[in-house]
Amino acid sequence: MRTINVGVLGATGTVGQRFILLLGTHPYFRLHALGASARSVGHRYSDITAWKQTQPIPVIAKDLIVQPCSPEHFKDVEIVFSGLDAEVAGGIELAFRHAGFAVFSNAKNHRRDPTVPLIVPLVNTSHLAILPYQQSLLLDSHPNHGFIVTNANCAATGCAVPLAALQRAFGPIESAMITTMQAISGAGYPGVPSMDIFDNVIPYIGGGEEDKLEWELSKILGDIGDQDGKVIELAVESNNVKLFVLSGIRVSAACNRVPVLEGHTECVSVRFARRPAPKVEDVIKVLKSYTCEAQSLKCPSAPKHALIVHDEQDRPQPRLDRDVQSGAGVSVGRVRECKVMDIKFVLMANNVAIGAATSSLINAEVAVEKGYIHPPTSVN
Amino acid sequence: MRTINVGVLGATGTVGQRFILLLGTHPYFRLHALGASARSVGHRYSDITAWKQTQPIPVIAKDLIVQPCSPEHFKDVEIVFSGLDAEVAGGIELAFRHAGFAVFSNAKNHRRDPTVPLIVPLVNTSHLAILPYQQSLLLDSHPNHGFIVTNANCAATGCAVPLAALQRAFGPIESAMITTMQAISGAGYPGVPSMDIFDNVIPYIGGGEEDKLEWELSKILGDIGDQDGKVIELAVESNNVKLFVLSGIRVSAACNRVPVLEGHTECVSVRFARRPAPKVEDVIKVLKSYTCEAQSLKCPSAPKHALIVHDEQDRPQPRLDRDVQSGAGVSVGRVRECKVMDIKFVLMANNVAIGAATSSLINAEVAVEKGYIHPPTSVN
């Protein structure tokens, strides 16, 4: 397979560092350019970065000179991974899209754009099918084929996988109650002050976390096409346009920060539309046998098991399970009856792996495998 | 007011130490006897106890000689507070009851006994009215007036208070979803190994924690009397007997251990029977104005506010709120609509104060105020 040059935007930040770590050993993505804010531009990456990972900076990144986050500094690059902060991500990512880049973003800015796929790579890679339509919107003004794909909020990502498995097997999920216990790494760096979270639980996460969880799950578990249903928003006048249809799931989320470094734990109860509800043993069977497109396409960063279902009554646990499969799968346990809804279970997903950088990476791998990535006709 | 001599069973354990700390400064309970297991018997309390509190051993307890946990060693004592482990609490507490003592227990053993009141002191002290019936069962064989009162599971206690407030104002609660984040002190000492809980969440608490929460709330929020309804169990043949009627609430609990020393946090969603459901602002009003019998009786250990309702969006938090009112009240916050049920909120209760020793203590104070405590006619 040909090597594809890639760049990282927001390279010195928390998510940027994870992108670089993953790309340091990737079989066909080749790290070629790093972008960051003005403070870092012009310096060697290893000189300017407060590297906070437990593995050393990949050799390929060490000596790269940090560039400004604008397309003309990313020559010879086809794909950019964006770990930018939401304050700046919106405009920068658009500029790269307009310049013909394939942008895979961890930022929230474009997730609700009706032309942008919001992809959990273990769930709804079929939504990439909307990309040609997104590209077509730029045809006149921008002759290149740039596009933006976003991954989901870290807490929504973990939950989407078992919900998708259940929906595929048992039909629509009427409602889901989700209480999260989220790791401090989800807040980036410097993030949560230690004085706030030591020996403590903070029952609130800023930036509209609960709303993200509630809304994003509807888009991820929804569909594309001009089917019957509630359409997000009609982007342009068009007859044959593919549009997102929100799933009808009602979600209620309560988000908490807990003193854990890595790995979001979530207690979930679901009620199915179908009556009678599926039995616990059937739910377990369905979760254990779930597979996704990223696996059948043999994407190198896809986990062997999209869902790991634990039989032990006290698992999953973030510290013990977050590094299994390099954090690319989702762990589920304690599947049992719920006295109020139908079924309840607990899940744990590594918020900095499948909840962030790993998601964008697998999304890009799927896009490559499905032929959405084309050599740039010209940059700048 | 007369001074009442009291004793503590399980005096060297975690809950026992809390009883002693509270009794060291009590206005009318006077610590007179301490009971513990054979290993400690005969030693000065301060010599034999691995004291783990942040305040020093009260002077009155220091030099007491530890006694065996049997009634004949508790002469001149009217009330015993039991911090015994469930492995031994059942029989020992019965022995003290038979010997005429008023037993206020933190153990789970007798909570489901249909003749034993299961009291959250900020909620259902009216259930003490069943005590004369409990005493009457012993009339022939044991001429004394011993009885057992238990307090509830620490996680159930915190939740019972706002649920009781809502039920009183808005009628029956159809169902409640509760996800707990419980402190390590709830497991006693040595309790949770640090290797298990550091940088971790354990999504399971042994000993049937979720079942306790689900069942005990039904009894606490239920009623006494031979009303229509589901009766726990008919203790004896009798016409005029007062019996517990379980509340019809359906509860689904998911219990988690988190790395917090003290203070259980719980995310709660409720659905009312009444349609339309009460509005958020009315729920807040009701929670803010809730008062209980322990307060109107001016029990010295009752909190000024049974419920503290926070307006800040990130409160309550265990570390900041657990010591307010010496941990005798319950903190509530983030009262808001639930997209799946009606209303959701978060609560925090100090599991070692109102969740354990403080509950028994207030229960005893209420029993004194309401005339249930009589001088023993004779102890053995």
Next chain:
Amino acid sequence: MRTINVGVLGATGTVGQRFILLLGTHPYFRLHALGASARSVGHRYSDITAWKQTQPIPVIAKDLIVQPCSPEHFKDVEIVFSGLDAEVAGGIELAFRHAGFAVFSNAKNHRRDPTVPLIVPLVNTSHLAILPYQQSLLLDSHPNHGFIVTNANCAATGCAVPLAALQRAFGPIESAMITTMQAISGAGYPGVPSMDIFDNVIPYIGGGEEDKLEWELSKILGDIGDQDGKVIELAVESNNVKLFVLSGIRVSAACNRVPVLEGHTECVSVRFARRPAPKVEDVIKVLKSYTCEAQSLKCPSAPKHALIVHDEQDRPQPRLDRDVQSGAGVSVGRVRECKVMDIKFVLMANNVAIGAATSSLINAEVAVEKGYIHPPTSVN
């Protein structure tokens, strides 16, 4: 005793909040004015402050309107306690001194000024004797009697107490090796990011912590007067001037940040000048019997025991011992022989109590008792 109006500078910060908490219940200091940065000025204190204490804001502080940190806004105030950041403390404290205020500062700015006493209130309150000289320097230009007294670095404070006790009994200490394990609260708020210190030790504390420890101990354990010895610096030409003489102690400090909320722990080894060195049992006796001037003056905030010497081999511990005596004393334990130096021990001092606000408070109480505080002749 007359009531003395006091103000707090830097009132919204970590140390400022502690000052306010302590002053809320003080027998004769009456909180009268609060100063903070421009962002807070003009607002009610309780509206503008992110209160991070486990006890509520004292009633007296709640409704005070925050003032700019300049003397004309502190009318009717005699004493100001400064919890200002070092970036601004220097100039502001000087302005208050020049305006005739007695300034008791927790900031580092003036600690090395040869005319400013650097006081650990359990150790060297005799150094206040230099105040008249400090005041005299301003006589012409500033007719008031303002002065500045600083307390010491939090880690130096804890260590100074046992070292002073040993020096008093056994003569000069030749050298001391100190390894600290310092709590995160020592870094203020937001202070240490949780991502940096969770499950970690940081073997470095910025701002010259080790140098502070090494230097400040010399001044604290030194003396005043024109004695033979190494003089800090001659402030002005003068014949009868009292100057600080640095103690000859050589100190080597290694400072570490550990994941503890409150309470600095320090491992100390000392070598005495005197040969043979004192025996362990004599050292313990001396530490146990140590008393200081703040105690004999009956200062209300002075601890009953300046040093608490533990016999248990695993004490002191920050979590268990930091709140004893409201954190106003220092705990010592494990006094034993050192195979390299003479004696080693471990100590624990509450860095936010005796290590910060409580020190300034006792210093002010001693100054009152010894007659250094006079009603202001005029402010502005």
Next chain:
Amino acid sequence: MRTINVGVLGATGTVGQRFILLLGTHPYFRLHALGASARSVGHRYSDITAWKQTQPIPVIAKDLIVQPCSPEHFKDVEIVFSGLDAEVAGGIELAFRHAGFAVFSNAKNHRRDPTVPLIVPLVNTSHLAILPYQQSLLLDSHPNHGFIVTNANCAATGCAVPLAALQRAFGPIESAMITTMQAISGAGYPGVPSMDIFDNVIPYIGGGEEDKLEWELSKILGDIGDQDGKVIELAVESNNVKLFVLSGIRVSAACNRVPVLEGHTECVSVRFARRPAPKVEDVIKVLKSYTCEAQSLKCPSAPKHALIVHDEQDRPQPRLDRDVQSGAGVSVGRVRECKVMDIKFVLMANNVAIGAATSSLINAEVAVEKGYIHPPTSVN
């Protein structure tokens, strides 16, 4: 290279689990037998073990049936790694030695035996030269060639490496002051109760930790041979015997438990015999260039760098540095002058890797490379 069958004693414990993890991927050691206490004997390893590692049980171990810890159940095994508790390790290890096994032990029992090498694999593998003498002691009664090699206490191991580097370059170290901040994993499982160590420092580690550090460093840094010097103890009458000579270093250790999962941090000050003392820059140069025999022998588990010397002023840190080189090296930082002794620095060593199982493993690899491991002539 031929494959060598190995067994693990104490296979279900903390250190045993680490041995199994390391052996699961070893190039020439083949896991063949697992021994544990009676409770586990006869069960499949994966059924009986509370596996607490973040990586899954190696396939080769899963289905092994746990054996009693006696030699007759370890047929076809040449080397046993002992992770046994000190309560039972002494006798069991002797039994295996007598039966002709090469025993590599993590237990403390035989460390002070004058015929047993106490090896830090990055330091004193030359001490293995005493093995033929140890074997000769059994010649008559036990015709096999069994022997015991122990690794050192986890805190002594980390410190031994830089001290050995300095001693090799600059001659004898007169004295060393060591203050440790040790991880909870050093206490095994269940080990330290969370209630004891959360938000806390325990300034004491049981089992004679400080004494181990002080004594073991003398043996590790000492020499073998009938040289002039202080001999540990003359084991038998013999002329040509090689014996251990204790290094003359005086060590003073203060050992603390801190809330860290893995990785012991140590603050060290040293004084050299040589005057003038070496300069800081020369010390750094020597530490950076240090290599050891396990490296030159190309042992597969030896780290590439025995010492990693950090230039950043806030490193090493346990969380960031403990997994580098799979924890097989030692990290050093903050090398600087000491105002009391000569030089001070901080080090961090992974207590469960180079501080425990990895040490035994490298020791065995060195023993293989140097020809000390022979096929057993017969096992019972």
